Amino acid sequence: MRIGLLTPEPGHPLLAATTALLAREHVVEAVDPASAPPDRVADVYLLKSRTPRALALARELEARGAAMLNSASATALVQDRAAMADRAVRAGLPFAASRTFAALAPLPDDLDLGYPLVVKSRHSRRHDLVARADDSAGLRALAEEWGAEPVVVQEFAANSGWDHKLWVVGDRVFAALRRSELAPGGRGPTRPLPLDALPPGWAALALRVGEVYDLDVYGVDIVDADGGPLIVDVNAFPGIRGQLGAPEALAELALAAGSGRLIPRPRARAAGESCSTP
DSSP, rough: EEEEESSSSSSHHHHHHHHHHHTTTSEEEEETSSSSSOSSSSSSSEEEEEEEEEEHHHHHHHHHHOOOEHHHHHHHHBBBHHHHHHHHHTOOOOBBOOOEESOSSSSGGOOTTOSOOOEEEEETTTTTTTESSSSSHHHHHHHHHHHHHOOOEOOOOOOOOOEEEEETTTTEEEEEEEETTTTTTTOOOOOEEGGSSSSSTTTHHHHHHHHHEEEEEEEEEEEEEEEEEEEEEESSSSSOOOOTTHHHHHHHHHHHHHTTTTOSSOBBTTTTSSSOOO
């Protein structure tokens, strides 16, 4: 089987470890999204890039018959935080209440805003805006740098200051705790979290997110707000660093997609459970 990596960084730890597993019996080739489309289409591609060029190339390869993890359309959907929030509401997911604005600059004069609040770039990308504003002065300070930025504004939900990072690869769920970048002192270390240490139903919720957004490899950021889960973000094909079993799960998923087999998601498998290797 031929497996393609759509990324300018094939040495990323997750991709490198997955490649080492797959290359024992299969051909793995990296495709830089900035390069010309390959003459020969692989059986499956791992879309580990979210630039406009990468999405365009992914759509072209899909049209030529290649399987794609994740699809270009699903990746583009969760890059638009306004569309993400709308889909969540319609699907009944516990998602942070969100409002969308064409630009940040007018917001300090909006008297309907309640504080504290979280301001995010509408379009998710590297080095985008994700910040907390506790009052109108804080919002004005953000507007000085990001005034023209289209934004999504979310109500800030009181929580412990730790984000639950849940990552899903097919039917496998991995988890960790990370000190939130919105907490006092900023982002802190990431701590592995056994799946059985999650509150009941959270792993199943992570799998439900994949169904709602048609994602195969993704991350879900959840905070514990008032005793219940609140989804604050969804990311297509995150790094999933340092999670035992993640490369094996990704290799297994790539082979299944490349051969036309679907991976069911009946339940969350713990990261410590056995996973067949290619």
